[in-house]
Amino acid sequence: MDLKELYQEIILDHAKNPRNHGKCNGFNHDAKAHNPLCGDKVHIYLNLGKDKNIKDLSFEGEGCAISLASASILTDTLKGKDLSFTKKLTDDFLNMIKTKSKITLNSLSEDQITTISSLSGVQEFPMRIKCATMAWHTLQSAINKKNI
Amino acid sequence: MDLKELYQEIILDHAKNPRNHGKCNGFNHDAKAHNPLCGDKVHIYLNLGKDKNIKDLSFEGEGCAISLASASILTDTLKGKDLSFTKKLTDDFLNMIKTKSKITLNSLSEDQITTISSLSGVQEFPMRIKCATMAWHTLQSAINKKNI
């Protein structure tokens, strides 16, 4: 186990300055989740276009550095992307957390890949995996659950 | 532990041919008890005179050799005795079962003492002590509880 792997510069940056925090304009889907054991909370908002493009994406939440960074990176990476890409990246991400496999989607910039991959250090901290994955599961619920 | 101490001739005799079995005539006190763990039951009947003499004494019950013999010996020994003697003998008996002390009441015949003492073998069989003492405790309840 290596703390430096877990708390990389990129993660600390996202945790301290989360991107896309708050309710995004015109959100038409949302979902929230919380982990009753540790008190972490996340609420994902998205503005999903008729064309299945995510026009806007944001989150509210409180929690540890890992959960904040994960939500922040998620919103940053998926804003503007379409649903099929979102699904693929989510699968890849969850896989990475589980098996330390690499993210290789070629529509992502190297920078984006580095950013997302910074979360893979959590793999060696089993009790923290939920912190990293909660936002991603919640995004899926939000997509599936139309906000009326 | 010695089985022969437990199942002495006298005990087997009383178990196979219990004395004073059934409801005695004119009983004016009674009480019953049972041991829910083993199913042993005893019901003591006594005809207590105004002079505090036990005019008649009997029991109904089902159970192991020890519990039958104990009830039988109890009724045989205490029929015709008064309450203060009954109390003394009961204390002596319970003491004997607990500490293997001797029964020494001098108004008892040697024969009677031998008979009662035959139950002291139970002392080495802790799970069977209740079998030997149940009738004696029940007699006390019967004395204390007037039958109306």
Place this chain on the structure above:
Amino acid sequence: MNIKNIKSAFPIFKQKINGKPLIYLDSANSSQKPQTVIDKISHFYSTEFSNVGRSVHTLAVKATNRFESTRDKVKNYLNAKHREEIIFTKGATESINLVASSFGEKFINQGDEILTTELEHHSNYVPWHFVRQKKGAIIKFAPVNEKGDVEIDEIKKLITNKTKIIAITHISNVTGAIMPLRKIIDLAKEKKIPVLIDGTQGAPHLKLDMQDLDCDFYAISCHKMYGPNGLGILYAKKKWLDQLQPYQGGGGMISEVLKEDVTFASSPTKFEAGTMQTAEVVAFSEAIKFLESLGMENIQNHENEVLSYGIEKLKRNNSVNIIGDPKERGSVICFTMKGIHPHDIATILDDDGVAIRAGHHCCQILHDKLGMPATARASIGVYNSKEDIDVLCSAIDNCKKVFKI
């Protein structure tokens, strides 16, 4: 491991009882524990102990992993479909109380009927008696026949449109009858009535498959299947998990706790309030390993061999009266002897190192029907052999000598 010398896996058999080798024929009461289970408890407490699920430090991670992976093991062992169908309890008694309380609270009302049998252990009656008292429900008892079986027709006759649950044992701990579960469950499904199986005596002896059996609830005591004390399992089919209210309230089983209201976690957490029996759960994985390494079929064959040998041999003894003659018998022989009370039998047998149980075995209704306040019971576990039966039989002969019959 070879079943024939499996005694050596159990340290208890190094003991002498009254100077004689221990012949343990009280496994229906509680089974002895293999060395591996005992060692696991010590090892876990000595090197990995921590409370589970609540802390993020190394020991807590190890303990949580072991705890939850035992749940997976149990799921596989029972061939349950979902891991959340496996709920850890204090024992079969608590498992049944949980269902009676939570199911009863929600689904049983005034005049509704609970269908059970005359064979049941108090653990599968008293919890329903509580529901009867609280709700004004009715308990119906399918009668046991003179062979010690409960016929499917008797159950069929008692089903009405008021029947809300069927609660029935897998194997009688007195007559040894193996219940016709397949038929009962088929019948119940036709009528859309849920079925709870008291599997306390089934789980240690028979291969179980929850998906195949398709009951709604199955209750298990781990201490009767070579596992540690103080642990049980409730298998509850997924469809019930959300419908049933939690049984106990406390730490771990909640989702959100406010002054005005409380919401609950999902199963299994929802049904596991408070600090669980971490060490016991962890050690139970060794009991499953033990059973799996021998193979349930082998265990069953071996036990049946010893059982049949025992039945045959006792039948030939004129002083012994065997209780029941069920179509299929599992691991239990209850008997009486003319002129010798079961308690006296048990005491005299103990002198020869033979441990049996005497009493009503928590089945008073059945014993009332039999007209016997008590019986003697020899019950068979994986470690018993035909030689054990031989010792039992000569100890039984000794009873007659002591009683001069």
Place this chain on the structure above:
Amino acid sequence: MNIKNIKSAFPIFKQKINGKPLIYLDSANSSQKPQTVIDKISHFYSTEFSNVGRSVHTLAVKATNRFESTRDKVKNYLNAKHREEIIFTKGATESINLVASSFGEKFINQGDEILTTELEHHSNYVPWHFVRQKKGAIIKFAPVNEKGDVEIDEIKKLITNKTKIIAITHISNVTGAIMPLRKIIDLAKEKKIPVLIDGTQGAPHLKLDMQDLDCDFYAISCHKMYGPNGLGILYAKKKWLDQLQPYQGGGGMISEVLKEDVTFASSPTKFEAGTMQTAEVVAFSEAIKFLESLGMENIQNHENEVLSYGIEKLKRNNSVNIIGDPKERGSVICFTMKGIHPHDIATILDDDGVAIRAGHHCCQILHDKLGMPATARASIGVYNSKEDIDVLCSAIDNCKKVFKI
């Protein structure tokens, strides 16, 4: 035994965590077990195991004697007046559920009030929430002040003639506040209101005397007082034993079982349905021996020394915010750090071998009031030393390094 080197009595401290000595500061969650307790479990299973109370063979006699003599030991340890006041349960959670269920069923009706505090662990709230739901009762929360104490006046203010029970913790597992039990119980007695104490955090640290304290119910988790998992105690004053209905139904707790009705044994049997945790109870006697051999006063002095040292040292650290400043504190220090979430603290501390807990510690109402979803908690057991606090403090400094603050 000397408290200063008592770590050697606990095999867990032979472990290295991430290559470093284990600094276990999570005892409020669950304590580690001394070798004597672990050995007792093994020894009992290996040489004396049997189900208790039900069979008459030698092993059953031994097991029953050990089981019941532990009850006597607990009675003496708690200075309870009667042995039947000692009921074995699965843990404090079950103890409180038992009282809430049995007492609530009989004595709490629509509109009646249950008085508790904002400090309570979920285990002393959710069971009462169930009563609220079932009976239409009201739960009132005595407020915690900014020091983390609940003042007696706040409790006094909330008592009405509808108050049916006061349920309150002995020591808060978050602020560490030791409740003014003497005053609360005096007040309650004046008003004839029974008092339940959640003694989960009290029992491991303070000398207890039930006759002197004179509460009605006192709930204990044995696994937090160096005893085995899966075992708890409910002390219930004699006057309640006959009044309360049994909690669970099953074997052992009955007097007579008929198809129409069931009557129950007397306490403690009445409240101990099904096969109990024999091995755990037997081994718990070693935990009591351990505590008695050290002496509760010595333990308290030692723990207070370590605690004060910890408080002082953490106060001097500007990045650390200690939760609460109660008049009397027992064995618990909750804290936060600006810019570092408690979970991250716990993970980073673990890297230095320091085991603490992070979260709401099953006290969500209190954390909501504090405006903090989570805190970090270092809790002290008999085996902790000032050196442990030093390691804790340097590990805390390391958090800042990792987070570059």
